[in-house]
Amino acid sequence: MPRELRRAHTQNDKAVMEAYGFSIKDTTEGICVAKLMEMYQGLTVEKA
Numbered sequence: 001m002p003r004e005l006r007r008a009h010t011q012n013d014k015a016v017m018e019a020y021g022f023s024i025k026d027t028t029e030g031i032c033v034a035k036l037m038e039m040y041q042g043l044t045v046e047k048a
Contacts, residue, residue: 016032017032
């Protein structure tokens with residue numbers, strides 16, 4: 001991947017983690033995806 005594109009991806013990842021209050025230092029990509037999925041599921045579950 002070109003250096004500039006890799007840098008843009010890294011900056012975007014950091015912005016997303018900051019926006020959702022995730023620790024940039026301690027949050028791996030897998031943890032981030034799992035947390036985002038949990039949040040999504042919580043928002044889309046049908047209310048009974």
